Amino acid sequence: MKEHPLECFLNPGSVAVVGASRKTGKGSFNLIEQMIKFGFKGKIYPINPSAREIMGLKACRQIDDIKDRVDLAVILIPRGQVPGAVESCARRGIRGAVIVPQGFADADETGKHLQKQLTLISRNTGIRLVGPNTLGVINAYSGFSTSFVPHKRQKVPVGVICQSGIFFVGSAVFTGMLGKGIDIGNGCDLDFADALEYFGNDHDIDVIFIHIEGMIRGRRFYEIAGRVARRKPIIALKAARSEEGAQAAMSHSGALVGRHEVFEAAFQQAGITTALDSQDVQDFTRALLHLGSMEGNRIGVVTLTGAGGILLIDALKQNGLQLAELSPHTIERVQALSPVWMSIRNPLDIWPALMKHGMDEVYRVALEGLLQDPGVDGVICLAIAPELPAQADLDATPVIGETAANHGRKPVVTWLYGPNQNIVSETLEASSPVLSFPSLDRAARALSVLYKRGRFLKTI
Amino acid sequence: MKEHPLECFLNPGSVAVVGASRKTGKGSFNLIEQMIKFGFKGKIYPINPSAREIMGLKACRQIDDIKDRVDLAVILIPRGQVPGAVESCARRGIRGAVIVPQGFADADETGKHLQKQLTLISRNTGIRLVGPNTLGVINAYSGFSTSFVPHKRQKVPVGVICQSGIFFVGSAVFTGMLGKGIDIGNGCDLDFADALEYFGNDHDIDVIFIHIEGMIRGRRFYEIAGRVARRKPIIALKAARSEEGAQAAMSHSGALVGRHEVFEAAFQQAGITTALDSQDVQDFTRALLHLGSMEGNRIGVVTLTGAGGILLIDALKQNGLQLAELSPHTIERVQALSPVWMSIRNPLDIWPALMKHGMDEVYRVALEGLLQDPGVDGVICLAIAPELPAQADLDATPVIGETAANHGRKPVVTWLYGPNQNIVSETLEASSPVLSFPSLDRAARALSVLYKRGRFLKTI
Numbered sequence: 001m002k003e004h005p006l007e008c009f010l011n012p013g014s015v016a017v018v019g020a021s022r023k024t025g026k027g028s029f030n031l032i033e034q035m036i037k038f039g040f041k042g043k044i045y046p047i048n049p050s051a052r053e054i055m056g057l058k059a060c061r062q063i064d065d066i067k068d069r070v071d072l073a074v075i076l077i078p079r080g081q082v083p084g085a086v087e088s089c090a091r092r093g094i095r096g097a098v099i100v101p102q103g104f105a106d107a108d109e110t111g112k113h114l115q116k117q118l119t120l121i122s123r124n125t126g127i128r129l130v131g132p133n134t135l136g137v138i139n140a141y142s143g144f145s146t147s148f149v150p151h152k153r154q155k156v157p158v159g160v161i162c163q164s165g166i167f168f169v170g171s172a173v174f175t176g177m178l179g180k181g182i183d184i185g186n187g188c189d190l191d192f193a194d195a196l197e198y199f200g201n202d203h204d205i206d207v208i209f210i211h212i213e214g215m216i217r218g219r220r221f222y223e224i225a226g227r228v229a230r231r232k233p234i235i236a237l238k239a240a241r242s243e244e245g246a247q248a249a250m251s252h253s254g255a256l257v258g259r260h261e262v263f264e265a266a267f268q269q270a271g272i273t274t275a276l277d278s279q280d281v282q283d284f285t286r287a288l289l290h291l292g293s294m295e296g297n298r299i300g301v302v303t304l305t306g307a308g309g310i311l312l313i314d315a316l317k318q319n320g321l322q323l324a325e326l327s328p329h330t331i332e333r334v335q336a337l338s339p340v341w342m343s344i345r346n347p348l349d350i351w352p353a354l355m356k357h358g359m360d361e362v363y364r365v366a367l368e369g370l371l372q373d374p375g376v377d378g379v380i381c382l383a384i385a386p387e388l389p390a391q392a393d394l395d396a397t398p399v400i401g402e403t404a405a406n407h408g409r410k411p412v413v414t415w416l417y418g419p420n421q422n423i424v425s426e427t428l429e430a431s432s433p434v435l436s437f438p439s440l441d442r443a444a445r446a447l448s449v450l451y452k453r454g455r456f457l458k459t460i
Numbered sequence: 461m462k463e464h465p466l467e468c469f470l471n472p473g474s475v476a477v478v479g480a481s482r483k484t485g486k487g488s489f490n491l492i493e494q495m496i497k498f499g500f501k502g503k504i505y506p507i508n509p510s511a512r513e514i515m516g517l518k519a520c521r522q523i524d525d526i527k528d529r530v531d532l533a534v535i536l537i538p539r540g541q542v543p544g545a546v547e548s549c550a551r552r553g554i555r556g557a558v559i560v561p562q563g564f565a566d567a568d569e570t571g572k573h574l575q576k577q578l579t580l581i582s583r584n585t586g587i588r589l590v591g592p593n594t595l596g597v598i599n600a601y602s603g604f605s606t607s608f609v610p611h612k613r614q615k616v617p618v619g620v621i622c623q624s625g626i627f628f629v630g631s632a633v634f635t636g637m638l639g640k641g642i643d644i645g646n647g648c649d650l651d652f653a654d655a656l657e658y659f660g661n662d663h664d665i666d667v668i669f670i671h672i673e674g675m676i677r678g679r680r681f682y683e684i685a686g687r688v689a690r691r692k693p694i695i696a697l698k699a700a701r702s703e704e705g706a707q708a709a710m711s712h713s714g715a716l717v718g719r720h721e722v723f724e725a726a727f728q729q730a731g732i733t734t735a736l737d738s739q740d741v742q743d744f745t746r747a748l749l750h751l752g753s754m755e756g757n758r759i760g761v762v763t764l765t766g767a768g769g770i771l772l773i774d775a776l777k778q779n780g781l782q783l784a785e786l787s788p789h790t791i792e793r794v795q796a797l798s799p800v801w802m803s804i805r806n807p808l809d810i811w812p813a814l815m816k817h818g819m820d821e822v823y824r825v826a827l828e829g830l831l832q833d834p835g836v837d838g839v840i841c842l843a844i845a846p847e848l849p850a851q852a853d854l855d856a857t858p859v860i861g862e863t864a865a866n867h868g869r870k871p872v873v874t875w876l877y878g879p880n881q882n883i884v885s886e887t888l889e890a891s892s893p894v895l896s897f898p899s900l901d902r903a904a905r906a907l908s909v910l911y912k913r914g915r916f917l918k919t920i
Contacts, residue, residue: 026852026853027818027819027853029815079801102799102802102811102812103799103801103802103812106766107801107802107803108801108803110801111801149851149854150846150847150850150851150854152847152879162767163767164765164766164767164768165765166764166765166767166768166877167767169844169854169877169878170844170877170878171879172877172878172879172880172881173845173876173877173878173881173898173899174877211767213767213770239767239770239771239774240770240773240774241774241777242773242774242777242778243777244773244776244777244783245770245771245773245774245777248766248769248770248773248807249770276901277771277775277899277900277901278771278877278899278900278901279898279899279901279902304626305624305625305626306566306624306708307622307623307624307626307627307671307673307699308624308626309708310673310699310700310705310708310709311699311705311737311738313700313702313704313705313708314699314700314701314702314705315737316704317701317702317703317704317705318702323704339562339563341539341563341567341568341570341571342562342563342567343567343568347708351562352562352563355489358487359487384629384630385633386610387610387612390610391609391610392486393486393487394609394610394629416633417626417629417630417632417633417634417738418629418630418632418633419612419631419632420632421632421633422882438633438739439633439737439738439739440737440738441736441737441738441739442739
């Protein structure tokens with residue numbers, strides 16, 4: 001099988017850094033320094049006309065002076081010199097180049113012209129290009145990165161495709177994690193479709209997130225997306241939804257921006273999940289990665305308050321989910337623990353019962369009931385995130401985690417309210433298959449994405 | 461001036477606890493234990509037919525045995541005994557009672573009948589009631605609470621009015637803070653209007669949050685709200701928006717639930733800010749408390765990435781805000797630091813400039829420009845929340861905080877992306893007038909609420 005053109009970008013054995021800087025440390029954004037810190041063990045060739053050595057590595061005056069075989073070049077010089085440098089790389093047999101600088105189709109007429117030259121050089125010589133206007137690639141698995149901004153290396157099975165370094169730098173806020181990343185920048189050669197195809201065949205990657213401002217070769221992208229989405233979920237954040245945003249996008253990456261509705265319809269048909277903002281991206285990535293999909297949209301609910309149950313019903317409705325009709329058996333088990341005046345239904349309001357029988361016993365019975373009830377596709381648990389250890393008797397998360405782990409495969413998510421949301425959520429997630437969301441609406445929204453994923457998988 | 465009927469609930473000198481339990485410690489939810497822990501220094505009279513002492517306090521067998529004057533009773537006995545106990549309290553001259561138990565209009569026909577009895581007893585004897593089905597009140601200023609669930613005492617100027625204890629327990633998730641709270645429960649006597657009137661005249665309280673499932677005496681509420689909203693912001697979360705939610709609400713608190721659109725229109729007319737979920741409540745409370753209001757809807761933006769600027773433009777549009785037209789002076793100051801090929805406009809994309817001149821210098825010039833520009837009403841700053849100290853040179857928040865503090869009164873909010881959002885946000889907020897939001901959409905949504913508040917204040 002022919003090697004994918006992005007392979008030499010994500011897993012190069014040797015790299016030339018064209019325009020390598022001698023300045024290192026604070027504020028220098030030295031790419032070679034970051035590359036070594038991130039864990040790259042291959043050979044690095046700094047190119048700098050006036051340096052003999054950079055970070056202990058022998059520097060060459062120009063690309064042509066490198067004697068060894070080099071897989072990839074990262075180019076950091078002023079825009080006017082870039083086309084010449086790319087031609088030199090192609091001549092030396094280098095297969096790919098990351099063009100980092102800005103000032104091309106994202107800028108003025110001169111920049112647009114320079115970018116067209118790059119496209120032509122790529123077509124004529126066969127050298128493949130990522131960029132310009134890019135941080136390039138990150139591969140936490142092999143320990144390679146072309147980003148001059150420092151990153152934390154995390155081997156997580158999430159592949160990020162974007163048109164801006166903000167998705168590398170902000171990965172904690174967007175996807176919550178980033179195992180491999182391709183910033184296509186202005187996309188003068190390799191583009192969304194290529195990156196999607198690459199991650200589609202990458203066994204390290206289970207979920208793909210794509211940030212799109214505008215797209216040129218749409219047809220090929222949707223063909224590939226339709227195939228990849230059968231194997232792994234794809235989440236897309238389509239930026240530039242408003243008219244003003246679309247105008248700004250044209251000057252940012254120089255791409256044409258289609259109407260949002262057109263994108264959304266095409267996404268749906270290809271099985272791509274649409275995210276509307278950074279919270280969506282984070283929530284959907286976590287849900288699809290850890291919970292997979294949901295068979296139907298009938299939700300069972302355990303709550304400690306009637307008011308919480310009502311807020312949840314609003315959230316379900318808002319997100320195309322429905323309150324499950326519970327089996328008589330499920331109802332009876334909770335009714336038996338509750339006061340006679342209480343009429344048990346979904347949402348299961350267990351506060352009066354637990355005042356008598358204790359949190360653990362009652363929460364276990366209620367959640368087990370929902371997980372065993374054939375009329376329930378997924379469960380949302382409302383519980384308190386108390387001050388610990390002062391309010392430990394209010395903490396239902398250990399019993400929620402244990403019960404969910406013991407009873408199989410329906411997605412269980414929680415909304416934890418109280419003074420300690422972050423810590424109790426993290427502990428629960430680390431020790432069980434349960435995911436916790438910071439609001440009821442976000443919990444319901446995440447389940448709705450699992451439901452749509454389940455529906456899509458049934459059509460193929 | 462006549463004392464407000466809620467005064468004896470929020471600031472009692474002495475309290476009888478009817479149905480006080482001898483069980484204390486883990487899982488006991490002992491109300492007297494929590495009351496003392498929360499800081500109550502007044503006299504407590506435990507009432508329990510079979511105890512002589514509870515937590516070192518002399519217990520009485522029945523209410524009539526108390527010899528001293530008592531301001532407030534908290535009632536914790538089975539529902540059938542409640543009307544008799546309330547009559548005894550009235551006879552003893554106790555002015556108010558919190559009815560904690562469930563099982564009234566929130567339950568069956570018997571419960572509905574019992575609740576009607578309570579309303580009649582209150583009318584006939586003059587004793588005022590909060591509840592039933594309530595945690596009662598919290599007053600962190602005086603150190604008094606009737607809640608059997610433990611709480612952290614925080615003197616913050618936020619008053620919470622609700623129909624469920626979830627808003628006390630979950631205050632950290634809903635408002636982010638709670639200085640005083642009134643849980644009206646099923647509202648058999650004192651209701652939303654009374655609680656709103658009380659907090660409206662309370663000098664400790666600057667912002668009021670109300671959770672509403674349904675409402676009986678709407679006219680009086682809106683009259684009071686219209687007056688109070690001129691002095692301090694009111695935020696309302698109307699639950700039971702969906703039809704299914706409305707049905708559940710009827711069985712939860714027994715209240716009639718009106719159509720959501722009717723509420724929303726009435727809220728707007730009265731100057732009440734509508735929140736749609738717990739994130740809204742938290743974001744709006746913080747924004748109104750710390751930033752007050754905004755003169756217009758023209759937003760200036762500083763960004764480190766074009767892509768971030770485009771996401772922000774979508775968020776502004778979505779929330780009824782507009783991108784400010786900047787003065788030539790503001791543009792020129794940033795243009796002077798940027799490459800010639802870059803055409804500076806709002807959002808101010810400063811990355812190319814700071815690669816030359818450093819983060820602090822460039823961010824200061826850009827933000828100062830926006831704060832001094834008469835065409836800008838508020839500012840959103842995008843910045844990185846880096847790993848510290850490893851990525852300290854990427855941290856613009858010190859210069860953002862300092863510049864905002866030095867240049868007056870326009871609201872400045874940030875969205876920080878990167879691996880360290882929580883900690884960098886907290887540090888920034890603790891040391892400056894800037895508020896940080898976890899997503900661009902939430903930052904823009906908070907500013908839109910400040911803009912509406914400013915518009916409302918102009919009409920009065």
